[in-house]
Every structure is written in structure tokens, then in C-alpha cells.
Amino acid sequence: MNRERVLAVDDEPQILRFLKPSLEAAGYDVHTAANGAEALKAAATHVPDLILLDLGLPDMDGKDVITQLRTWTKKPIVVISARDREAEKIAALDLGADDYVNKPFGIGELLARLRAALRHAAQQSGEQTRFTSDSLSVDILAHTAKINGQALKLTPKEFELLALLVRNAGRVITHRQILTAVWGPAHGEDVQYLRVCVGQLRQKLRPALGAQELIETEPGIGYRLKTVSP
Numbered sequence: 001m002n003r004e005r006v007l008a009v010d011d012e013p014q015i016l017r018f019l020k021p022s023l024e025a026a027g028y029d030v031h032t033a034a035n036g037a038e039a040l041k042a043a044a045t046h047v048p049d050l051i052l053l054d055l056g057l058p059d060m061d062g063k064d065v066i067t068q069l070r071t072w073t074k075k076p077i078v079v080i081s082a083r084d085r086e087a088e089k090i091a092a093l094d095l096g097a098d099d100y101v102n103k104p105f106g107i108g109e110l111l112a113r114l115r116a117a118l119r120h121a122a123q124q125s126g127e128q129t130r131f132t133s134d135s136l137s138v139d140i141l142a143h144t145a146k147i148n149g150q151a152l153k154l155t156p157k158e159f160e161l162l163a164l165l166v167r168n169a170g171r172v173i174t175h176r177q178i179l180t181a182v183w184g185p186a187h188g189e190d191v192q193y194l195r196v197c198v199g200q201l202r203q204k205l206r207p208a209l210g211a212q213e214l215i216e217t218e219p220g221i222g223y224r225l226k227t228v229s230p
Contacts, residue, residue: 005046006028006052006114008031009039009053010032011034011054013034019052023114031048035060036059036061039051039065051069054079056082066079066092067096069096074121076118078110081102082103090222093174093177098121099117100172120168129141135148140167147207152205153204155200157197160181161178164181165225168225170227172223173224175194175222182197198215
């Protein structure tokens with residue numbers, strides 16, 4: 001069985017000394033890079049399945065690395081950074097990062113985020129159009145959402161929002177990304193529209209999920225649809 005390849009990019013040697021054996025012990029092949037130029041070269045040469053990227057690199061900002069990577073690869077990018085300002089997270093996600101983990105982090109959380117990002121990438125390679133969780137089922141192509149086999153009555157915007165979350169299950173989607181996709185570019189800043197719609201959708205999903213929230217909030221950033229681990 002082929003091991004999935006991870007490119008870990010960080011300018012702190014102690015971080016790389018921690019990450020490499022931890023990721024290898026979890027079953028990944030790991031290549032490392034200490035700056036942006038090395039990262040871009042390694043991504044092209046070693047073709048990783050996932051890129052773990054620090055934003056504070058010595059030769060260029062990590063967000064510039066994301067921008068360059070996204071011109072030619074769709075491989076998942078998980079940012080690790082000590083920059084904890086919401087604006088930094090939002091900028092990285094809007095540029096194409098798949099997730100963001102704050103330093104310091106636990107290896108358990110990091111591995112869970114990597115698994116989620118890799119699952120999402122695998123789903124996107126075949127464009128996920130169906131989702132099942134407990135008693136809820138969604139079929140985007142058939143334009144149906146059901147609870148225990150009974151049709152769930154959703155408004156067009158609620159279904160568009162749910163379909164977007166299904167296509168990106170496990171991945172954080174920023175407010176701007178959702179608003180642009182569902183309401184159009186002119187509504188990229190109308191976060192209140194989104195909050196109201198998410199609240200209504202959650203209310204309708206609760207009969208299927210009980211106390212469990214399927215739509216998770218990333219405070220100040222956006223939302224993600226919780227996936228069921230295999």
C-alpha cells in the first residue's frame with residue numbers, strides 16, 4: 001500500500017524535528033523544506049499529497065507560497081502558524097488553504113486535520129454529490145435532502161448552502177467564499193444573511209441529529225460540515 005506523501009514547510013528546525021518522526025509514525029512519507037523557495041521546488045519535484053505550511057518563512061510570506069502553489073496544484077494545504085489573528089486565517093483560506101492550525105498544536109489534532117483534508121481532496125477528485133450522516137441524506141444531483149427517508153423542506157438558498165457544504169465536507173469555508181457562491185459577489189460582506197440562513201438550516205437539521213451540530217462554526221472565519229470518520 002502506497003504511503004501518502006506530506007511536505008512539511010517550517011523555518012524552525014525544532015518544529016521539523018518534531019513533525020517528521022510524528023508524521024512518519026502515523027504512516028506518512030515526509031519531505032521537509034525550511035523556506036518558501038525550497039517548498040515550491042519540493043512541491044514540484046516530490047509531488048506531495050498534502051502540504052503542511054508555516055506562514056512565517058524567512059524568504060517570503062507563506063500566503064505567497066499558497067498563491068503560487070494554487071496556480072498549478074489542487075493538493076490540500078494545511079497552514080500551521082503562530083499568527084492567530086482572524087484576518088491572517090481568512091486570508092490564507094481565501095487564497096486556497098484547506099485548513100489552519102494554530103501553534104502550539106497537539107499532534108492528535110494535527111493528524112485529524114490532515115486526514116480530513118486528504119478525505120476532502122479524494123472526494124473532490126470525484127466531486128462529492130451525496131452525503132449521509134445518521135438519519136440525514138443529501139443528494140445534490142437529485143436536489144433532495146431527507147430525514148429518515150422523508151423529504152426535508154428547504155428554501156432554494158438553504159439547499160444551495162447545504163450543497164456547498166456537502167461538496168466541501170470537512171473543510172473550512174470562509175464567510176466570503178460562501179456568500180459569493182450562494183448569494184453572488186455583490187454580497188461578499190453580508191455576513192448577517194449567512195448567519196440567518198445557517199441558523200434556519202441548523203434548525204431544520206436538528207430532528208435528524210438531536211443535540212449534535214452537523215454544521216460547525218469556525219468563529220470569525222466561516223463554517224465546515226462535520227464528516228464521519230471512517
